[in-house]
Amino acid sequence: MITYVSKRLLSLFVSLAVASLIIFAVVEIAPGDPASFMLGVNARPDTVAALKSELGLDVPAFQRYLAWVAGMVQGDFGTSYTYRSPVQQMVLDRLWISLPLALYALALSCLIAFPAGVLAAARRGQLRDTIVTGATQIGVAIPNFWFAMLLVFVFAIKLAWFPAGGFPGWENPVAAMKALTLPAIALALPQAAILTRVMRSALIDILGEDFIRTARAKGLTAGQALWRHGLRNALIPVLTIIGLQFSFLIAGGIIIEQVFYLPGLGRLIFQAITQRDLIVVESVVMLLVFAVIIINFLVDLAYAWVDPRLRRRT
Amino acid sequence: MKQLTLICGAVLTLVFFAVAGMSFLWTPEPVDIVNIPARLQTPNLTNWLGTDHFGRDILSMLMVGARTSLAVAIVAVVIGMGLGVPLGLIAAANSGSWLDEVISRTNDLIFAFPSLVIAILITAISGPGAINAIIAIGIFNIPVFARLSRAAALPLWKREFIMAARVAGKSKARISGEHILPNIANLLIVQGTIQFSLGILAEAGLSYVGLGAQPPIPSWGRMLAESQTMITLAPHVAIIPGCAIVLTVLGLNLLGDGLRDRLDPKLRSTRT
Numbered sequence: 001m002i003t004y005v006s007k008r009l010l011s012l013f014v015s016l017a018v019a020s021l022i023i024f025a026v027v028e029i030a031p032g033d034p035a036s037f038m039l040g041v042n043a044r045p046d047t048v049a050a051l052k053s054e055l056g057l058d059v060p061a062f063q064r065y066l067a068w069v070a071g072m073v074q075g076d077f078g079t080s081y082t083y084r085s086p087v088q089q090m091v092l093d094r095l096w097i098s099l100p101l102a103l104y105a106l107a108l109s110c111l112i113a114f115p116a117g118v119l120a121a122a123r124r125g126q127l128r129d130t131i132v133t134g135a136t137q138i139g140v141a142i143p144n145f146w147f148a149m150l151l152v153f154v155f156a157i158k159l160a161w162f163p164a165g166g167f168p169g170w171e172n173p174v175a176a177m178k179a180l181t182l183p184a185i186a187l188a189l190p191q192a193a194i195l196t197r198v199m200r201s202a203l204i205d206i207l208g209e210d211f212i213r214t215a216r217a218k219g220l221t222a223g224q225a226l227w228r229h230g231l232r233n234a235l236i237p238v239l240t241i242i243g244l245q246f247s248f249l250i251a252g253g254i255i256i257e258q259v260f261y262l263p264g265l266g267r268l269i270f271q272a273i274t275q276r277d278l279i280v281v282e283s284v285v286m287l288l289v290f291a292v293i294i295i296n297f298l299v300d301l302a303y304a305w306v307d308p309r310l311r312r313r314t
Numbered sequence: 315m316k317q318l319t320l321i322c323g324a325v326l327t328l329v330f331f332a333v334a335g336m337s338f339l340w341t342p343e344p345v346d347i348v349n350i351p352a353r354l355q356t357p358n359l360t361n362w363l364g365t366d367h368f369g370r371d372i373l374s375m376l377m378v379g380a381r382t383s384l385a386v387a388i389v390a391v392v393i394g395m396g397l398g399v400p401l402g403l404i405a406a407a408n409s410g411s412w413l414d415e416v417i418s419r420t421n422d423l424i425f426a427f428p429s430l431v432i433a434i435l436i437t438a439i440s441g442p443g444a445i446n447a448i449i450a451i452g453i454f455n456i457p458v459f460a461r462l463s464r465a466a467a468l469p470l471w472k473r474e475f476i477m478a479a480r481v482a483g484k485s486k487a488r489i490s491g492e493h494i495l496p497n498i499a500n501l502l503i504v505q506g507t508i509q510f511s512l513g514i515l516a517e518a519g520l521s522y523v524g525l526g527a528q529p530p531i532p533s534w535g536r537m538l539a540e541s542q543t544m545i546t547l548a549p550h551v552a553i554i555p556g557c558a559i560v561l562t563v564l565g566l567n568l569l570g571d572g573l574r575d576r577l578d579p580k581l582r583s584t585r586t
Contacts, residue, residue, distance in 0.1 A: 140563075143519060255522065273439070285431055285435055
């Protein structure tokens, strides 16, 4: 296990290093430099040069890269060009919307997918299975931002049960959860459809195993065998997918935040991009990639911990 | 039942292609003519699907928008296949070597990136537009095809007919092209339809946030974005383009499922 963990840890660091290089390079080749953008077209060259040196943009790219990485390691994400405030503070403020939204959506997606997947697998080939499978087909085909618009139309405009957009802040937890409910449902829908399919096919695979037949042979009913032996074994692939879905929830959240005017990380990225606030763009994207890589790492570890065969393979 | 999936998928996909193709020759009305007095009409005899806030015919917009979606998604799949498949084949042919290691680890890395975030980053930085959307979506198709073709090609390298080809003196590149590729083509076609449908969703998402095809080129995502503020006045303007996306993506997914069952009976019903 220790060799496995250290190997994975090494590849984790390599991934993070390469990811940071790619992000830095992509942002670096962007046309338009932030200093002249902030000062407008009529700025005098010496003013631009002065602002450049103030923002630290006059040093060579690799030095800026090293400074950026060194800062991030110490928890310092740099200072926003536009707002002149520390990036980590801006990110932390927004994270309190984006993270609960992703977790809320994840919870909803599990709540829908687990029963639906079990139902479909237990009644394989019957009407209920066909209905569930058909629903998942439609679920993955619906663009979630369009589903979000429809939810707003029905539940915010027509029925006025939920707000159509905006965020009241966490001082009022009930209102805050209410504001996040429609976005979370919209975000959860495609993920729930995918998770239902995974749950269904994982269970169907497991139900064909010998140990289920043994369980039936010792006198358990089909339902008991499914609940006591099938479900636990089917959870392994399901947990992997849940881990992977987190990255989709983060990415999907960016567009959903636009639909609901939620001041989360997604809106921060869009604002920063239009204002050429490159340091914010770099840091937020790096943070998202970091989160995804770490989660995949943890999922891999959990997997190896549960299934010792995997440790030997790599 | 399985036949039905394939048929439904094929019909929906054909309609999508036909509509996109027909838009080159004929649309009910030109899409660039603004007719404010006739705006936000509900579906009627002259405008079968109604008109938008500029009085443009929605059916015509949809037809031309189908062309945009199709072009972006197809070119993105071609990029993914064109680069991903050779990479996967090279990795499989040299499995265990440093080359395989580099290709596989790079794939893992790109896989770990939240693709939409990077797509937004690329399009936002190099400017919004259909071309950049294609590149952004295409890049993330590369590791999908590379992984798939590597995984499918690896077991083939142990088979007798490949051994025979090696004994006959064929190079690895020739074997990959002449023997491996035809044997994994089925899988690639199925994955192609799936990536195609994902590409259509991604394009819609990007153009919804204003990073896809730019006006005046109609695109489904932007039609939705523009309709958002008018959803109370004219819900059909928001509902119809969404339905077009759903039907197209559904059709492609069903086609992919149906083809997979048809081409590879081993995979039947275990699909996730």
